[in-house]
Amino acid sequence: MEKRFATLSVDSSPETLVCPFAEHSKPASLNSSTSRSESPTATERSHTPLHSASSHTDYEPPMQCPIFTQEVDPLLIKTSLEDRVAYLTDFLGFTSRDAELISKIAPTVNEVIPSMVDGMYAKMFEFDITKKIFLTRNQGFDGPLPQTLEELTLDSAQIVFRKVFMKAWARRVLTADYRNGKTWAYMDKVGIMHTGASPFKHQRTMGIAPLNVPYRDIALMLGWVQSALHSAILNIPDTTVSAADKIEAVVAINKVLWIQNDLFSRHYIGD
Numbered sequence: 001m002e003k004r005f006a007t008l009s010v011d012s013s014p015e016t017l018v019c020p021f022a023e024h025s026k027p028a029s030l031n032s033s034t035s036r037s038e039s040p041t042a043t044e045r046s047h048t049p050l051h052s053a054s055s056h057t058d059y060e061p062p063m064q065c066p067i068f069t070q071e072v073d074p075l076l077i078k079t080s081l082e083d084r085v086a087y088l089t090d091f092l093g094f095t096s097r098d099a100e101l102i103s104k105i106a107p108t109v110n111e112v113i114p115s116m117v118d119g120m121y122a123k124m125f126e127f128d129i130t131k132k133i134f135l136t137r138n139q140g141f142d143g144p145l146p147q148t149l150e151e152l153t154l155d156s157a158q159i160v161f162r163k164v165f166m167k168a169w170a171r172r173v174l175t176a177d178y179r180n181g182k183t184w185a186y187m188d189k190v191g192i193m194h195t196g197a198s199p200f201k202h203q204r205t206m207g208i209a210p211l212n213v214p215y216r217d218i219a220l221m222l223g224w225v226q227s228a229l230h231s232a233i234l235n236i237p238d239t240t241v242s243a244a245d246k247i248e249a250v251v252a253i254n255k256v257l258w259i260q261n262d263l264f265s266r267h268y269i270g271d
């Protein structure tokens with residue numbers, strides 16, 4: 001413990017390692033409630049962030065020294081999605097308050113989902129490297145398929161079909177039950193399915209060639225979606241959702257998108 005404080009010490013004497021924020025430390029009761037020494041079960045850990053007492057908009061540097069350091073098993077968070085999500089939500093401070101804020105803006109933001117998804121496809125069609133991925137046949141689609149990039153248009157039957165799935169994803173982000181592990185499992189499968197594997201049952205039963213999308217383009221698309229959702233939230237009239245709630249909702253959506261980002265990237269980089 002003393003060693004950890006060493007880097008924060010304002011005392012020039014190497015013997016006296018003093019926490020400069022000692023006076024501002026959390027009350028003992030708060031610290032003990034978050035201590036991992038009691039080894040909560042994986043389920044308890046995965047739900048903890050949603051019940052956390054911490055303010056999810058508190059981004060000031062913490063005026064306290066770390067009282068404990070959570071132990072995270074790097075191997076376990078590779079193999080157990082539940083533990084991985086517990087780590088992600090703890091790290092980002094994703095709480096029930098975030099889920100509440102997302103529900104608050106969902107009815108209004110839902111209205112922009114069709115145009116946002118149109119925008120996503122328009123963006124992916126701007127570049128040959130992203131557009132060409134849509135020349136391959138999609139899961140469950142048996143209609144006519146264009147053969148060249150020029151033939152492939154935003155109103156091609158396959159693209160209209162694909163947009164249904166993308167809208168379902170976007171709606172799920174806005175309306176999901178974030179206490180339910182199935183929500184994260186779905187997001188994880190969405191990640192896996194872009195890396196050459198077929199995690200969804202409907203994909204496997206149809207036996208269609210796997211999809212390989214470079215992570216580079218996934219990250220860019222997520223960045224684009226983030227901008228679109230943030231501006232949709234901030235454009236909600238103050239009379240519908242207060243300015244303060246909109247700011248919190250932007251933060252909340254940001255966390256979800258970064259969790260989805262990890263649930264993509266982990267399947268590419270293997271961390």
Ligand code: HEM
Pocket residue numbers: 124129130131133134137138139140162165166169190193194200208211213217218221222225
């Ligand atoms: C924000 C990033 C992205 C998200 C959230 C996303 C989400 C999804 C979802 C939800 C599906 C359908 C899953 C299902 O079958 O239920 C899907 C399929 C697909 N995605 Fe993505 N995607 C993203 C980025 C990309 C990018 C950048 C490309 C290509 C440049 C791409 C290409 C495809 C293709 C071709 C399919 C169809 C696979 C098939 O049905 O055969 N995606 N994506």
